[in-house]
Amino acid sequence: MNRMVLGAFGALLLVAIGLFWWQGRAVESPAAPLPEAEEAGAAKPDADAIPVADVGDMQGPALPTAVEMTREQERFFRYDRNRDLEITRNEMLSTRVAAFRKLDKDGNNLLTFEEWAVTTVDRFEKMDADHNQRLTPAEFATSAPKRTVRKPASKCSC
Structure with a gap:
């Protein structure tokens, strides 16, 4: 009895696979005919010719303007990833992921005291x-974060 059920199931499965294969075969239809010229004596356009348009009094959209941001605005937008003028908790934390990954030596998303130490x-x-297990002010100063010098905005009217 089990053999008959399995045989029937296998036969149906093969028929279904064959049906999907047969319907899924790609058949290319012939390309649509090119539109004929309205007049029988009209010259055909040259494929290598550059099209020419009479733009008349048309004018394109206005060019974008650069907006000078204050330091506080730049700092805000560093965290506001989706530019909705709100900083969510995830946006605030997302900037620290790389630093956390450096500290998390075993990659288990848990920072233990040993990893921090x-x-x-x-x-x-x-x-x-000098490897004397003590930091002088000069040695400690080497750990100060590098301050980036901002280049002045270009006043070019190019």
Whole structure:
């Protein structure tokens, strides 16, 4: 009895596969005929000729203008990823993902004290130039974040 049911099921499966295969075959239809010229004696357009249009008094859209942003606006838009003028919690946290990944050594999305300590010790040893386990003000100054010098906005009217 089981063999008959399995045989019937297999036969139906093969028929279904064959039906889908037969209907899915791509058949190309002939291309639509090209429109004939309205007048029998009209010359056919040259395929290599550059089209010419009489634009008359038409005018294109206005050019965009550059907007000078204050430092606070730039800082705000650094976090506002979708530019809806609201910073969500996820937008605020998304900027810190790369820094978190650097600290999370085992990649389990949990930051343990040991992972934090390894990073902190590595940073301390990099700053300690004379390896005496103490940082002088000069050694500590090497860890200051690099300040980027902003180039003045171009006043070119090009």
